[in-house]
Amino acid sequence: MSELSVKLQTDLDTFSLDVDFECESSGVTLLYGPSGSGKTTVLRAIAGLLKTDQCEIRFNGDVWQDGTHFTPPHHRPIGYVFQEASLFPHLSVRKNIEYGYKRVSKQDKRIDFDDAVSLLGVEPLLNRAPGQLSGGERQRVAIARALLTSPSLLLMDEPLAALDNKAKQEIFPYLEQLHTELSIPLLYISHDHNEAARLADRIVLMDDGKVTATGDAHLFMTRLNLPLSHKDTATAIIEGDVIEYDEKDQITWINVAGSRVGLSGYTGTGTRLRVQIYARDVSLALSEHRDTSILNILPVTVLGREELDNSQMMVRLKLDDDQTMLSRITKRSAEMLELHRGKQIFAQVKGIALL
Amino acid sequence: MEWQTVWLTVKLASVTTLTLLIIGTPLAWWLARSNAWWKEVVGSIVALPLVLPPTVLGFYLLMLLGPEGPLGNLTTTLGLGTLPFTFAGLVVGSVIYSMPFVVQPIRNAFESIGKRPMEVAATLGASPLESFFSVAVPLARRGFLTGSVLGFAHTVGEFGVVLMIGGNIPGETRVLSVAIYDHVEALEWGQAHMMAAGLLAFAFITLVLMYMIDRRFQDRDT
Numbered sequence: 303m304s305e306l307s308v309k310l311q312t313d314l315d316t317f318s319l320d321v322d323f324e325c326e327s328s329g330v331t332l333l334y335g336p337s338g339s340g341k342t343t344v345l346r347a348i349a350g351l352l353k354t355d356q357c358e359i360r361f362n363g364d365v366w367q368d369g370t371h372f373t374p375p376h377h378r379p380i381g382y383v384f385q386e387a388s389l390f391p392h393l394s395v396r397k398n399i400e401y402g403y404k405r406v407s408k409q410d411k412r413i414d415f416d417d418a419v420s421l422l423g424v425e426p427l428l429n430r431a432p433g434q435l436s437g438g439e440r441q442r443v444a445i446a447r448a449l450l451t452s453p454s455l456l457l458m459d460e461p462l463a464a465l466d467n468k469a470k471q472e473i474f475p476y477l478e479q480l481h482t483e484l485s486i487p488l489l490y491i492s493h494d495h496n497e498a499a500r501l502a503d504r505i506v507l508m509d510d511g512k513v514t515a516t517g518d519a520h521l522f523m524t525r526l527n528l529p530l531s532h533k534d535t536a537t538a539i540i541e542g543d544v545i546e547y548d549e550k551d552q553i554t555w556i557n558v559a560g561s562r563v564g565l566s567g568y569t570g571t572g573t574r575l576r577v578q579i580y581a582r583d584v585s586l587a588l589s590e591h592r593d594t595s596i597l598n599i600l601p602v603t604v605l606g607r608e609e610l611d612n613s614q615m616m617v618r619l620k621l622d623d624d625q626t627m628l629s630r631i632t633k634r635s636a637e638m639l640e641l642h643r644g645k646q647i648f649a650q651v652k653g654i655a656l657l
Numbered sequence: 658m659e660w661q662t663v664w665l666t667v668k669l670a671s672v673t674t675l676t677l678l679i680i681g682t683p684l685a686w687w688l689a690r691s692n693a694w695w696k697e698v699v700g701s702i703v704a705l706p707l708v709l710p711p712t713v714l715g716f717y718l719l720m721l722l723g724p725e726g727p728l729g730n731l732t733t734t735l736g737l738g739t740l741p742f743t744f745a746g747l748v749v750g751s752v753i754y755s756m757p758f759v760v761q762p763i764r765n766a767f768e769s770i771g772k773r774p775m776e777v778a779a780t781l782g783a784s785p786l787e788s789f790f791s792v793a794v795p796l797a798r799r800g801f802l803t804g805s806v807l808g809f810a811h812t813v814g815e816f817g818v819v820l821m822i823g824g825n826i827p828g829e830t831r832v833l834s835v836a837i838y839d840h841v842e843a844l845e846w847g848q849a850h851m852m853a854a855g856l857l858a859f860a861f862i863t864l865v866l867m868y869m870i871d872r873r874f875q876d877r878d879t
Contacts, residue, residue: 351776375779382780388773392795401791402781451782 305363306331306455306489310347311356319343319511327361327455327487330501332519334492334530335508341491344508345457348489349382350375361455379410381448381486383458387440389432395443396428402451412452413484421483422446422476438469442476449486456480456488462497477501478657495535499523499578500657505530524626526608526618531628536581536616538627539657543574553597559621563598565654576657581616581628583653588639590648598651602627604641609633617641619649659827659836663855666832669744670812673751677759677808678801680752685760685800686793689767704757711754715821718750722822740822747823747830751812759808766800767793799874806867810860 306327312319319340325331333341346352348359350366350373359366366373381402389398403415419425422442427435435443441461448456461477462470480488481501492498498505502519507528515528520539523530530536542558553564556575565577590599602619605626610616615636617629629649639647688700706714721728722740729739740746770793778788794801816834823830825839833852840849 349780351779374784375776376782376784380780382777384773384777386773388777390774390777390792390796392798401778401783405782447781451780 305361306348306487307358307360308344308348309356309358310344310354312343312354314340314343314511317511321508321511321513323506323513323516325504325506325516327489328485329503330481330488330490331504331506332490332492332498332502333506333508334498334502336493339508340511341493341508342459345382345459345489345491348455349380349457350378351382379452379454381451381453381456383441383444383448383456383461385460385464387432387437387444389435389440389443389447391432393432394428395424395430395432395435398432398443399424399428399447399450402447406450406452410452413449415450418446418449421479422449436469437465438472441465441469441473445476445480449480449484453486456486458488458490460491460493462494463492474500495530495533495537498530499537499539521626524618524628526606526616531581531608531616531618532610534582536628536630538579538581538625540577540579540621540625540627541574542577558600559623559625561598561600563600563651563654565656567656578655578657579627579651580653580655581630583651584619584627584629585650585652586617586629586631586635586639586641587648587650591650594650596650596652598654600649600651602647602649604643604645604647606643607636607641619647661828662831662833662836665744665828665830666813666834669747669751669832670809672748673755673812674759674805674808676748676752677756678805681756681760681804682763682794685763686767686789688760688764703760706754707757711815711817712821714754715750715818718746718753718818718822722746722749742822742824742826742830744829747819747832750818750822751815754815754818755808755811758811759804762803762807763797763800766797770796799871802867802870802874806863810863813856813859 305324307324308321310319310321316338317340321340321344333344335341343352347354347357348366353372358368365371366378389395390401393401399419419428422445424439424443424446427439427443432440432443445461462473465473478500480486490501498519505517505519505522506513507515507522515522522528523536524538525531540558542556542563545555545557545562547554547568552568553566554568556563556565556577590601600621602621605618605620607615607617610630613633615631615633617631617636619627619629621627627649641647684703688696719741720726722732723729724733724739732738732740740749774792774796775788778792779785783791814834816838819830819832819835823832823835825831825835833856837849837852840852
């Protein structure tokens with residue numbers, strides 16, 4: 303079993319860090335929390351870039367650090383992507399990427415140079431100098447460079463935070479591809495809700511130097527007692543199987559918990575899809591309306607509700623297959639509909655976005 | 658022209674610069690990275706020759722290295738004889754005298770790199786020593802260039818320390834700056850002129866070349 307265990311106690315300038323968590327290390331684990339909550343410190347300790355006394359780090363049964371032992375960073379099988387790409391300015395893009403690659407012994411090389419370079423789309427950049435690249439290109443090179451050390455654990459410290467929106471959109475597909483095409487576990491720091499929704503399998507929630515919760519990302523997104531569900535962009539991730547593509551109306555129909563849900567555009571058939579539904583796009587009804595422009599109506603059960611402010615209410619809903627989603631409605635509507643736990647109602651979904 | 662004197666001057670400056678690069682680089686790295694409270698004490702000792710009259714430095718070196726001095730005793734016991742009025746003594750004096758000119762630019766260059774590139778190298782599997790040579794040194798090359806040029810040129814131009822501990826022995830310790838002084842003392846203006854003009858041209862060309870190479874490095878880094 304692939305597992306990461308982190309125990310860390312240290313006093314930093316502005317706050318003290320006291321972290322103790324274990325998580326399965328396959329897939330994407332998101333270290334999520336507001337800025338200044340200690341996420342980067344945790345990541346640096348895992349990488350061995352920060353040496354503190356009260357620290358115990360284990361990965362897959364190997365001790366990387368405890369009271370008596372410290373494995374230096376260059377002996378840990380990690381890849382690290384920093385917030386700023388931090389390419390070596392004196393080396394070409396190719397030399398940058400080869401820097402880690404050539405230091406991996408032959409039998410440990412699990413990722414092919416050409417594969418990584420094409421996965422991140424950096425072939426056309428190989429002979430350039432880092433100074434000639436855009437921010438997004440630089441970060442892609444940095445990711446390829448980290449990947450080619452054939453890490454057992456890939457650490458990313460907000461790799462998109464320093465980029466503008468356009469560059470973010472440019473990189474995102476590559477990150478998602480990493481997720482689906484490589485089996486390298488990824489520990490990813492973010493305080494961006496959208497990144498959390500799109501990438502994470504599992505979330506480690508941090509606040510003020512402490513881990514406040516650890517668990518499945520999709521469930522976390524909708525848990526009413528966690529901050530993720532209180533945001534303006536509160537969202538749920540729902541999975542469904544593609545049924546068919548309607549060419550005339552240009553709608554892809556997918557099966558979500560037994561209901562037909564339509565997504566505009568062609569998304570391919572025969573696969574399982576992840577879609578994102580914003581809480582603000584979901585309205586609730588006691589009966590299944592047919593006389594509405596809303597295409598997607600799902601039978602749901604109310605799981606709970608939480609006041610957001612004096613007028614808004616967040617309602618957590620369960621689909622027939624136990625997936626959860628959110629609806630943000632006014633307090634007045636919630637009272638009118640008499641929403642209480644266990645009540646069977648219908649969710650009308652105005653917009654669905656493919657992930 | 659006294660080619661022997663020119664050759665000796667070049668030899669002294671080369672040996673001094675090389676020695677300074679070898680001992681100055683780790684020293685500059687330590688000064689750039691250490692958190693020890695006494696770091697600046699060491700930094701000040703290194704910088705002393707900048708503000709001290711060369712004659713003061715030369716005088717104390719003479720005391721230390723002479724037959725009565727503690728270091729002189731040591732070198733005599735080791736069978737090396739005493740260092741003053743030898744080429745080796747001149748090298749020792751020059752190394753101390755020119756040290757700040759080599760260490761300071763390299764230290765500044767190391768400091769401006771920051772910690773990040775070394776951290777990146779470590780996460781890419783490079784040991785600290787590998788990272789030092791493949792990342793820190795190339796990134797600090799402007800500092801190395803400036804340090805080497807200043808160290809060399811400053812050694813060529815030194816006078817006071819040489820006079821105090823080197824004297825004026827042709828082929829052994831008689832360097833250009835001392836030779837110029839001699840010629841002036843002897844009212845041999847022509848010879849003094851030739852050497853002085855040569856040094857002036859050398860200094861000017863060296864500086865122009867240094868600034869040009871430095872600009873090319875800078876362009877490539879940005």
